[in-house]
Amino acid sequence: MSFRLRVLGLLALTAMTATAATAWLTLRQATSQVQDSVAAGRQEVSRINDGLQAYGFTHGTWAGLSPTVSALAQDTGQRIRVTTETDVLLADSDALAGRPPRAVSGQPPVLVDPRPLLRLPAGRVPLASVKRTVTAIAEYRSTTVYAACLTRAGARVSARTDALGLPVVSAGSHSARCAKSDPGDDQRAGQDHVAASKCEKEQNLTACLRQVFNERTASVAPPRLTVRLGVRDESPATLAAAPTVAVASGVALVALLGALLLSRAVLRPVRALTSAVRGLGEGELERRVPVSGRDEIAELGRAFNRMAHSLQAAEERQRRLTGDIAHELRTPLANLRGYLEALRDGVVDPTPELLDSLHEEAMLQQRIVDDLRDLALAEAGALTYHRATVDLGDLLEVCRTAHRAQADTAGVTLRVDTEGPVHVDADADRLRQVLGNLVGNALRATEQRGTVTLAAARRGAFAVIEVRDTGKGISADDLPHLFDRFWRADPSRGRATGGSGLGLSIARQIVTDHGGTIAVRSTVGAGTTFTVTLMATGEPVADG
Structure with missing residues (x-):
């Protein structure tokens, strides 16, 4: 494979690996954090809703709600602002924590209804259900007024749920100050019975009776709450840096190893070629470099070997030419010298034949x-x-x-x-x-x-x-x-x-x-x- 293609392939592989790893990590981390955030948010909203609903269910009033809001804010880490449906402020976690209230977020508010969900046993005849509903209305009125009185008196109120889903309130030493009223008010009971009796002809009797219960107890039950959570323009949770750094380090290590392997593959023939060139410059014309492969580096090695062979052949031709010239000229020049010395010494006579032979030579x-x-x-x-x-x-x-x-x-x-x-x-x-x-x-x-x-x-x-x-x-x-x-x-x-x-x-x-x-x-x-x-x-x- 071409050296250029190998380099491009390595770079492309490194880039794709880095991109894929980063995208996968970011998507996985973001998805996980979104899921965790959604789950945690739901749990926090549920915890706040349950806490406020339990307080209203138990105390029959929103008086003294502030400690509960502070505890929920500290427990969930949320900024909580509680108001009634008529926008009467009951508690704000920022004010309770001693800091200026921040603007609430634009998230939809959480609605908290402290009234109990009336439980009516299934299978009963409509008349019996109506009677139980009328009784439940009277009992809830009496219990709510009693619980509110205890709360205002500073009693430590607790409640449990009876078979109809109504609170059964108990208190400590302050309970003597508050007397539980008699639920048997004939006029109200009659009105409650009339309202409940209208549900006998309804197809969904239970839903109709629950609606009557809510309407007839609205005057004594704590009002519904509007709870706003969070802060406007709050910075979202950032992605964890450790996994990203780990993946980036891994990709960098892979790229570094790839670069080292590539540089080794490149530098080994380059070093051999450099050594051979140095030797060639010092006169070692027989130096050659080992060549393998078909890429540009290998082609460079073959070109060098061809050049070295040409230089060696030229040097050999030059030496051979010098020797050939010396060989071609030595014998006739020796003959000429011998005859000339013989003529000078008078050993031979300068005949025309001898002079012609010397001239031809x-x-x-x-x-x-x-x-x-x-x-x-x-x-x-x-x-x-x-x-x-x-x-x-x-x-x-x-x-x-x-x-x-x-x-x-x-x-x-x-x-x-x-x-x-x-x-x-x-x-x-x-x-x-x-x-x-x-x-x-x-x-x-x-x-x-x-x-x-x-x-x-x-x-x-x-x-x-x-x-x-x-x-x-x-x-x-x-x-x-x-x-x-x-x-x-x-x-x-x-x-x-x-x-x-x-x-x-x-x-x-x-x-x-x-x-x-x-x-x-x-x-x-x-x-x-x-x-x-x-x-x-x-x-x-x-x-x-």
């Missing part, structure tokens, strides 16, 4: 030096070219004329084969230099009665020149070295018969400078063909 060395100069200029891109439109047919004819005498001497047939006019944009002298080298090599490799053919043809946008011979050919092992400097296919050939060994190297560089290619194919015992391919000029001539 000096000319051969001059040719080697000239070839080296041409090759150096060509490889440096400093060789001068004078380009013009060249007719390859004419160029091949000129080359055949120049080598006809050598071919006749070797008993080799030299011929030209062209397919129509073929033109290229090139330096004619440099192309003759290339062809002269190829033809000279072909004539030396071809036995008597053999043939060397110079051919030119156009193949689409390219001009192709071939130098074919029927010589002994070149082995497949020697073909890769054919264009190396000072290399000869036949080691037995000397400078006089095999040339300087630089001609093909120069020819390849000249063809390359012309934007072309030179190739060779050969079969041992059948001959060799050199092919030069250049860009053609002009439109191809149609057949027919």
Whole structure:
């Protein structure tokens, strides 16, 4: 996988993990806290409602309610403001706590009804239920007045619930000050009976009788309360920080571990590459870096290895070239020196034959030096070219004329084969230099009665020149070295018969400078063909 894709994948995975973990934690924590808050709020409202309702049920009045409100506020942590339905303030937890009352929240108020829920046994006949309701009304009036009196007297009042759901009040020592009134008021009882009797024909008898009970006891029962809880613009509960920090730390740790693993994977080959580059700069051209994978780092390692191989090959070629030059020049220069010293010492006579031989030897060395100069200029891109439109047919004819005498001497047939006019944009002298080298090599490799053919043809946008011979050919092992400097296919050939060994190297560089290619194919015992391919000029001539 690409290094860039790995980095992007790690970052994307880290980001998605962090986002998912944070979202999950926030949602889970918020949901939990909302549920807990709702449950706690319901419990607190229920506790406050039950506490206030119990107080009214027991005491029959709201007098002395403040301690109960303070205790409920402290127990639940709520800000409690209690008023009657007519908005008469009874108690405020802020005022009771000694601080200025704060504005209440906009939550719906809690309604507290202290009156008991009348219990009527199921299955009774309507008349019996009516009688029990009338009795309950009278009993509740009497008990409520009694409980209110006890409360105002400072008695410690308690109550229990009887079978009808009515309070049964008891008190301590203050009970003697308050006398429980006789519930048997005939006039009221008659009115209560009339009101209750209207429910006999109602389908829901119990609900109708409970409504009558509430209406007939409203004058003595404590009024219903409106309870407001909370404070306006109160800050909501914040999310707990510990789980968020824990998850964030976990995600950061995962990202850190991922970054460490990635940096290790990146820095290991980088360190190896840095060490190899340092060694290469110090002359250790054999240094290479281990490469595995197919990402950008691996590609960088392969590029470095290729560069190091090229540098090492160039250094080896340079050393080999220096050795080859020394080898090529040492023997003839030693011969020249020996003969000159012999002539100086009078050991040999300066005959015309000897002088001609020495002159020829000096000319051969001059040719080697000239070839080296041409090759150096060509490889440096400093060789001068004078380009013009060249007719390859004419160029091949000129080359055949120049080598006809050598071919006749070797008993080799030299011929030209062209397919129509073929033109290229090139330096004619440099192309003759290339062809002269190829033809000279072909004539030396071809036995008597053999043939060397110079051919030119156009193949689409390219001009192709071939130098074919029927010589002994070149082995497949020697073909890769054919264009190396000072290399000869036949080691037995000397400078006089095999040339300087630089001609093909120069020819390849000249063809390359012309934007072309030179190739060779050969079969041992059948001959060799050199092919030069250049860009053609002009439109191809149609057949027919």
